[in-house]
Amino acid sequence: MLKFVILLSVIACALGAAVPEGLLPQLDGRIVGGSATTISSFPWQISLQRSGSHSCGGSIYSSNIIVTAAHCLQSVSASVLQVRAGSTYWNSGGVVSKVAAFKNHEGYNANTMVNDIAVIRLSSSLSLSSTIKTIGLATTAPANGASAVVSGWGTLSSGSSSIPTTLQYVNVNIVSQSACASSTYGYGSSIKSTMICAYTVGKDACQGDSGGPLVSGGNLVGVVSWGYGCAYTNYPGVYADVAVLRTWVVNTAKTV
Numbered sequence: 001m002l003k004f005v006i007l008l009s010v011i012a013c014a015l016g017a018a019v020p021e022g023l024l025p026q027l028d029g030r031i032v033g034g035s036a037t038t039i040s041s042f043p044w045q046i047s048l049q050r051s052g053s054h055s056c057g058g059s060i061y062s063s064n065i066i067v068t069a070a071h072c073l074q075s076v077s078a079s080v081l082q083v084r085a086g087s088t089y090w091n092s093g094g095v096v097s098k099v100a101a102f103k104n105h106e107g108y109n110a111n112t113m114v115n116d117i118a119v120i121r122l123s124s125s126l127s128l129s130s131t132i133k134t135i136g137l138a139t140t141a142p143a144n145g146a147s148a149v150v151s152g153w154g155t156l157s158s159g160s161s162s163i164p165t166t167l168q169y170v171n172v173n174i175v176s177q178s179a180c181a182s183s184t185y186g187y188g189s190s191i192k193s194t195m196i197c198a199y200t201v202g203k204d205a206c207q208g209d210s211g212g213p214l215v216s217g218g219n220l221v222g223v224v225s226w227g228y229g230c231a232y233t234n235y236p237g238v239y240a241d242v243a244v245l246r247t248w249v250v251n252t253a254k255t256v
């Protein structure tokens with residue numbers, strides 16, 4: 001039975017995920033408190049697709065560079081990847097660009113989920129517009145409790161096998177790395193220095209949102225990485241901390 005539960009969890013996160021050692025994924029959850037939106041409100045959001053199917057989110061850093069999660073780019077070759085930008089819908093509209101190359105953070109660890117960040121170089125540059133815009137990288141992590149917003153085409157419930165076609169967003173509050181690792185929440189030492197969290201009761205990112213943007217103060221502050229279920233009480237969403245990983249992104253964007 002345990003094996004079955006783990007297998008199901010792996011399938012549930014087949015959109016691309018893992019949880020750190022020692023935390024069993026939980027199957028029941030919801031992306032919660034989210035609302036449908038349009039790309040004009042989140043013009044830095046892209047859908048990263050494998051063989052034409054949405055697999056992860058991402059953010060536009062420059063006209064030809066996308067920031068996403070390293071766990072979204074394991075065991076895949078650039079030739080099967082594409083990015084859809086400028087559309088409210090993951091499966092139509094906007095523009096689709098092929099992926100020329102990508103690079104995962106050298107320190108990414110699938111067991112602990114540290115350094116869960118990657119950059120993608122597009123084959124052709126995006127034309128920036130009202131629906132396709134870059135977003136700046138945070139230089140410092142927002143304060144504990146700051147408001148933030150996460151968006152994506154991830155599942156509306158953790159056990160769900162289908163994703164919405166319309167972009168969703170949800171407002172959440174930043175939980176600092178130290179607060180997230182404290183006994184206030186359930187993660188303890190699984191929260192590492194390259195991670196930042198966000199939490200609001202009943203609201204969270206979920207499977208398929210990975211790689212996508214957590215924005216606060218107009219900057220990219222987090223990349224959707226992992227969580228114990230989705231919107232589970234005392235288990236915030238966990239994000240790659242962009243302020244901590246900023247130098248890696250800036251440098252890797254030049255060489256990918």
Ligand code: ARG
Nearest residue numbers: 016017207208209210227237
């Ligand atoms: N790992 C998931 C994915 O690949 C994202 C999980 C985010 N979970 C959360 N509770 N915030 O899409």
